[in-house]
Amino acid sequence: MKIHDLHLELLSKYGKQEWWPAKSKSKEDRRFEVIAGAVLTQATNWKNVEHALENLRSEKILNLRKFVGTPLPKIEKLVRPSGFYKQKAGRLLNLSKHLSKYNNLERFFSRPAEDIRKELLELNGIGKETADSILLYAGDKLIFPVDAYTFRIFRKKRWIEKFDYERIRELVEDQLPKDVEVYKEFHALLVQLGKDGDY
DNA sequence: AACCAGGAGAGAG
DNA sequence: CTCTCTCATGGT
DSSP states (O other): OHHHHHHHHHHHHHOOOOOSOOOOSSHHHHHHHHHHHHHHTTTSOHHHHHHHHHHHHHTTOOSHHHHHTSOHHHHHHHHGGGSSHHHHHHHHHHHHHHHGGGSSHHHHTSSOHHHHHHHHHTSTTOOHHHHHHIIIIITOOSOOOOOHHHHHHHHHTTSOSSOOHHHHHHHHHHHSOSOHHHHHHHHHHHHHHHHHTOO
16 A cells, blocks of 8 residues: 555645646547647656647647647657657658547547557557556546656665556556546656656 | 666667 | 677757
8 A cells, every 4th residue: 555655645746737737628529639649748848849839739630530630740840859859750651640540549549448549559650558547547447557757766765676667557456546647647647746856 | 967767679799 | 598789869
């Protein structure tokens, strides 16, 4: 129960984080916004990602159907502030084309989380953390994304020794209440704690 | 002005 | 399997 205790401790220390931030009106568009953000935020400051997302929003293509109909060079230009822009533009367009085979994101997420996970991991540029972030924050699946902060914090607390992604993920999913809202908050709180460096 | 941010993939050993 | 390098922009 030590992990749940940490969650409660961080919650009283920082308050609710309300992750994942997405401003789109409809559920469908918020889902796509989360997915786009998950790819764009790889090894990049969130502030830069917000800039890129706003560029996509003002061009009215922060929407799955609109996005897949946009030429790659235009996407590259718009997401440039988030860094690694050529890679990210290509990866995001490729991912979006795959998603649109399901017609909409509601349908894409309407099946077992593990099935979706395997499918996402086969796509270029979608690793475990990105896949799990998408599953939790865009798909509301009971999956916990492990990031570098989680690893550093758990290691310092001596709950783990090396970086074994699946092991850390099981550890959290095993000890945390099976509630997507709790998962969302805890991951956000760990990031907040990691940024503070106060652990 | 070096260093890092809500990673992933390819190549070397 | 475990390192190391690359990808790139914007803020300290």
